[in-house]
Amino acid sequence: MxxxxxxxxxxxxxxxxxxxxxxxxxxxxxxxxxxxxxxxxxxxxxxxxxxxxxxxxxxxxxxxxxxxxxxxxxxxxxxxxxxxxxxxxxxxxxxxxxxxxxxxxxxxxxxxxxxxxxxxxxxxxxxxxxxxxxxxxxxxxxxxxxxxxxxxxxxxxxxxxxxxxxxxxxxxxxxxxxxxxxxxxxxxxxxxxxxxxxxxxxxxxxxxxxxxxxxxxxxxxxxxxxYPVKAAKRPVPQRTGAAFVATRSSDGAVWLRRRPASGMLGGMAEAPSTAWSARKDGETGADVAPFKADWMHVGAIAHGFTHFKLTLEVYRAEIDAEPSNEGWWAARHEIADQGLPTLMRKVVDKALG
DNA sequence: GAGCCGTGGAC
DNA sequence: TGTCCAAGGCT
Structure with a gap:
């Protein structure tokens, strides 16, 4: 009863x-x-x-x-x-x-x-x-x-x-x-x-x-x-892209920029990367870099999101001048304070060893 | 309503 | 390694 x-x-x-x-x-x-x-x-x-x-x-x-x-x-x-x-x-x-x-x-x-x-x-x-x-x-x-x-x-x-x-x-x-x-x-x-x-x-x-x-x-x-019974979920697709970590030859500072306010990691700092969120595969070579440099492939990182898995090929180069006017130099000891989302922390860690 | 939106821990 | 999931909200 x-x-x-x-x-x-x-x-x-x-x-x-x-x-x-x-x-x-x-x-x-x-x-x-x-x-x-x-x-x-x-x-x-x-x-x-x-x-x-x-x-x-x-x-x-x-x-x-x-x-x-x-x-x-x-x-x-x-x-x-x-x-x-x-x-x-x-x-x-x-x-x-x-x-x-x-x-x-x-x-x-x-x-x-x-x-x-x-x-x-x-x-x-x-x-x-x-x-x-x-x-x-x-x-x-x-x-x-x-x-x-x-x-x-x-x-x-x-x-x-x-x-x-x-x-x-x-x-x-x-x-x-x-x-x-x-x-x-x-x-x-x-x-x-x-x-x-x-x-x-x-x-x-x-x-x-x-x-x-x-x-x-x-x-x-x-x-x-x-219980609870839940609706079946769809399988998560795999996506790929590339990220580019440029360091300043004089002091090793890293070039960062801010992502658009909406969408994945909206408003967060990043190392320049391809539009991986809208991409299923391809365009992962140094030829899709946001600016010219002597890019060296240093490896790849994997990261799981809620609705897709991402593999980013990571490139590194040393440069002298600011590559654009949309971004900033982050000193090596200040990278932890830059507010990098975990995906980008993995990218920078991979690039800088 | 269903897809988009992170991350780290448990198993 | 893969899967699930944890005090959801917005569009």
Whole structure:
């Protein structure tokens, strides 16, 4: 006999009170019950960074951002290039561009304070369904239904929802709405995410430790790992291109330029490379270099993206003068500070040995 | 709705 | 090595 939803929510909250993960941006359940509120700026910043990104990867980036820009006003006043460089390595760079735009909108249109409802938050750039509900519930106690990948997994198992995602998302959201308690919506959202991240994991869920095990329909059928059902994905194509690392003969400085604001690695620094994003094969020789030089082939690097795999042939040359007016010299000891995305860090490492 | 958009870790 | 995937949003 399944218990009513409120009881299930209480079981999960009680589990959270005992097992909440400690995060730099999080206020624990004890402090929340004592009436304290987390800093909305830190909740927002962490939620943006956590989009499709692991907690472990986010932690050092979050610490650097908060240290350098302690408030949303500080972030709004920063240069876009500084933010992009600080974000380098975290991926999905449109998040960094939207981060800056959002901070400026909060300052200019909301008096420097984040709006307190999910609906108003969702109007800001980079904040969608999930993030608006997460911020509203965690920072402002609005009972907005929070649905992320963890919660999709927990819910589809609990109710043995066999329709494939993302089509089944409205059904999942409906279930979450029914479960979310009015008095502790933020803690409940974080409890469900912690449950999905530590107990109800994709491959080998620890059902013996799960506070919802007795009410889990998938577990009663013994097919927990069959959920969530997801639509089949397409195979990822292979693409190739070439990258060109020019060093200045006088001091070894490296010639870099900035990629266009939109598209792959938009707005990030790079060593000049061919238009690999639009190319399937061919044109990987030194003859497609962006400028004339005595190019030497030094090898190739491979890099996997979400929707294609890339192999870049890497060339190096020493030159004397600036090859164009669109770029800059980066001193060898400053390359780590240039904000190179990981792909380009691999290219430069390959070229310079 | 489906494609675009990074990266690093687990298995 | 390959595959999956991790607190998604935008177009």
């Amino acid at each position: 399944p218990l009513p939803p409120s009881s299930l929510s209480e079981e999960i909250l009680a589990w959270y009170d005992r097992n909440a993960r400690d995060m730099p941006w999080r206020l624990g359940p004890k402090a929340r019950r004592e009436g304290h509120r987390p800093d909305a700026y830190k909740i927002w910043l962490s939620e943006i960074m956590l989009q499709q990104t692991t907690v472990a990867a986010v932690k050092p980036f979050f610490a650097r951002f908060v240290n350098r820009w302690p408030t949303v006003g500080d972030l709004a006043n920063a240069e876009a290039s500084e933010i992009m460089a600080e974000w380098a390595g975290l991926g999905y760079y449109s998040r960094a561009r939207n981060l800056h735009v959002c901070a400026k909108e909060v300052v200019e249109n909301h008096g420097g304070a984040f709006p307190r409802t999910a609906a108003a938050l969702k109007a800001l750039p980079g904040i969608g369904d999930y993030t608006s509900a997460a911020i509203a519930s965690i920072a402002f106690d609005e009972a907005a239904p929070v649905v992320d990948g963890n919660i999709e997994r927990v819910i589809t198992r609990l109710y043995r929802i066999s329709a494939p995602l993302p089509g089944a998302k409205p059904h999942v959201k409906e279930k979450v709405t029914g479960l979310t308690p009015k008095d502790r919506p933020g803690d409940f959202a974080q409890a469900m995410m912690d449950l999905g991240a530590t107990i109800c994991v994709p491959r080998s869920p620890s059902c013996l430790l799960c506070p919802a095990a007795e009410q889990c329909e998938a577990r009663s059928h013994g097919d927990q790992t069959a």
